[in-house]
Amino acid sequence: MTATQDAHGRAAAGQGQDYDAIIIGAGISGMYQLLRLRELGMKVRVFEAGTGVGGTWYWNRYPGARFDSESYSYQYSFSKELLQEWSWKEHFAPQPETLSYLNYVADKFDLRKDIQFRSRVKSAHYQDRSRTWQITLEDGSTHSARFLITAVGPLSAPTMPRLEGVGSFKGEAYHTGTWPHHPVSFEGKRVAVIGTGATGVQTIQEVAKTVGHLTVFQRTPNWCKPLKNGKITDEEQKKIKSSYDEIFKRCDETYSCFLHTPDPRRTLEVTPEERVAFLEKLYETPGFGMWQGNFSDMLTDREANRVISEFVAQKIRQRVKDQKVADKLIPKNHGFGTRRVPMETHYYEVYNQPNVELIDIKETPIERITPKGIKTTAREFEFDMIIYATGFDAVTGSFDRIDIRGANGLSLKDKWKGGIETFVGVQVDGFPNMMMLVGPHTALGNIPRSIEFNVDWVTSLLKFMKENGLTLAEAKREAVDEWTDFVREKAKGLLSNEIDSWMTGVNLNVDGKSQRTLARYSGSAPDYRAWCDRVARNGYRELAMA
Numbered sequence: 001m002t003a004t005q006d007a008h009g010r011a012a013a014g015q016g017q018d019y020d021a022i023i024i025g026a027g028i029s030g031m032y033q034l035l036r037l038r039e040l041g042m043k044v045r046v047f048e049a050g051t052g053v054g055g056t057w058y059w060n061r062y063p064g065a066r067f068d069s070e071s072y073s074y075q076y077s078f079s080k081e082l083l084q085e086w087s088w089k090e091h092f093a094p095q096p097e098t099l100s101y102l103n104y105v106a107d108k109f110d111l112r113k114d115i116q117f118r119s120r121v122k123s124a125h126y127q128d129r130s131r132t133w134q135i136t137l138e139d140g141s142t143h144s145a146r147f148l149i150t151a152v153g154p155l156s157a158p159t160m161p162r163l164e165g166v167g168s169f170k171g172e173a174y175h176t177g178t179w180p181h182h183p184v185s186f187e188g189k190r191v192a193v194i195g196t197g198a199t200g201v202q203t204i205q206e207v208a209k210t211v212g213h214l215t216v217f218q219r220t221p222n223w224c225k226p227l228k229n230g231k232i233t234d235e236e237q238k239k240i241k242s243s244y245d246e247i248f249k250r251c252d253e254t255y256s257c258f259l260h261t262p263d264p265r266r267t268l269e270v271t272p273e274e275r276v277a278f279l280e281k282l283y284e285t286p287g288f289g290m291w292q293g294n295f296s297d298m299l300t301d302r303e304a305n306r307v308i309s310e311f312v313a314q315k316i317r318q319r320v321k322d323q324k325v326a327d328k329l330i331p332k333n334h335g336f337g338t339r340r341v342p343m344e345t346h347y348y349e350v351y352n353q354p355n356v357e358l359i360d361i362k363e364t365p366i367e368r369i370t371p372k373g374i375k376t377t378a379r380e381f382e383f384d385m386i387i388y389a390t391g392f393d394a395v396t397g398s399f400d401r402i403d404i405r406g407a408n409g410l411s412l413k414d415k416w417k418g419g420i421e422t423f424v425g426v427q428v429d430g431f432p433n434m435m436m437l438v439g440p441h442t443a444l445g446n447i448p449r450s451i452e453f454n455v456d457w458v459t460s461l462l463k464f465m466k467e468n469g470l471t472l473a474e475a476k477r478e479a480v481d482e483w484t485d486f487v488r489e490k491a492k493g494l495l496s497n498e499i500d501s502w503m504t505g506v507n508l509n510v511d512g513k514s515q516r517t518l519a520r521y522s523g524s525a526p527d528y529r530a531w532c533d534r535v536a537r538n539g540y541r542e543l544a545m546a
């Protein structure tokens with residue numbers, strides 16, 4: 001405890017700079033950034049709204065939550081010791097296992113002593129004169145630091161549906177992204193799930209195992225693909241632990257840092273027999289293979305995408321007994337892979353259960369939530385529980401919920417009103433000394449891989465500043481323009497940018513998010529890293545420094 005801190009580790013206001021860096025969020029990125037800045041000898045404080053570490057894996061405790069990426073590719077890679085110590089039990093780890101892993105990491109590296117839990121950041125204001133950030137928590141305490149590092153996650157601001165009567169329901173109601181810590185039973189209950197994205201699909205297939213009666217309210221069906229999860233055998237474990245170098249090297253080379261990479265062939269250049277054999281193989285391949293490892297033109301050529309989509313539609317028709325229901329589950333407004341592909345385990349078979357009903361709310365829209373349940377234009381339903389799997393105010397939502405003001409009091413929300421603009425997703429002009437981890441317009445994909453790169457890059461920048469006695473770093477306007485142009489260029493020709501989803505910045509439950517925008521960088525991770533590496537190699541000329 002320092003002279004400026006109270007017994008809870010809180011710094012008193014108005015006594016100069018309390019920390020070298022303040023990190024918002026103790027998820028995968030915040031935890032790793034804390035560790036790296038400690039190595040630089042910096043005094044760091046992490047403010048975390050939750051009561052524990054883990055971020056996404058702390059909050060998203062909904063039934064069935066799990067990795068859709070291979071566990072061994074979706075973890076920290078920075079410590080060889082950690083890699084050998086931790087043994088994943090399943091190829092695609094369930095949320096409790098991941099949260100245990102992140103707690104294990106926090107213990108191993110003694111991270112908690114610099115993390116202040118139950119501390120939601122309300123505002124962050126840059127102070128021109130002192131070149132510091134003044135952070136105010138919801139409890140009113142203020143804290144200052146030279147650097148503000150946001151580790152708030154791209155999918156961490158849950159959104160409830162914009163429906164009348166949401167607060168009036170008398171039964172149990174949960175949003176998947178803020179799932180309670182106590183056990184929730186579905187046994188014998190009448191349960192509604194609203195939303196059929198990656199989260200809704202995982203929830204539905206789990207709830208269906210024990211529920212009394214389940215009603216799924218679907219607005220837009222998504223193309224789902226079998227996960228094909230399994231336990232990791234002892235033999236597989238040995239193999240995994242001896243091949244980490246190759247696993248991470250492969251992730252470094254692929255477009256989105258996953259283990260899967262597209263087949264160089266074009267969909268229509270092979271014979272129909274070869275094509276079907278390849279698609280059958282992909283359908284049986286665990287994880288994202290069918291999405292990330294398909295024919296090279298799947299997401300750019302309409303006819304190729306149509307043919308692949310028809311293959312998956314056929315699978316849905318085969319798996320769902322009632323063909324009217326199957327038809328409702330087949331997407332009509334977008335092709336396979338153009339939105340996030342939910343991974344499923346017996347999801348489609350759920351609709352063969354006599355106690356499960358699918359309501360297409362494009363046909364019969366929800367009019368309101370009632371004290372007893374849900375009223376559509378066709379019927380009034382009664383439920384014991386409503387589960388909202390309605391997603392997040394993605395990418396910018398977690399920033400918008402904090403009053404962030406840069407030089408001259410400019411608010412970040414206003415700055416991005418006309419569209420997101422960043423420098424490599426890490427900095428914003430007008431916001432000196434603010435660094436974003438997995439911020440807007442950075443490479444996403446296999447997120448822990450992108451996080452480690454982001455954190456290492458920010459750490460090198462801060463090291464450079466320290467060694468050169470610099471106290472200010474701010475992206476130059478032209479560097480922001482150049483990066484934003486590149487992001488725009490990379491978005492061209494991709495079918496996924498022609499459909500509404502969180503990836504194109506659309507969330508109808510949020511004001512100002514009804515039109516598609518340039519919400520994410522859709523180029524390759526290797527291109528992204530090459531750009532960032534070049535900037536570092538050339539001494540950060542794209543940043544104004546003093």
Ligand code: NA7
Pocket residue numbers: 155160161162163194195196197198199200217218219220340361389390391392502509
């Ligand atoms: P998503 O993918 O944004 O899905 C949200 C779902 O909720 C989606 O099916 C929406 O339908 C539906 N939704 C949202 N609002 C409403 C209203 N008002 N009425 C009915 N249905 C609604 O969020 P997830 O949590 O599943 O996944 C987000 C990411 O987290 C995912 O990509 C993973 O990478 C992890 P819509 O499609 O908008 O018609």
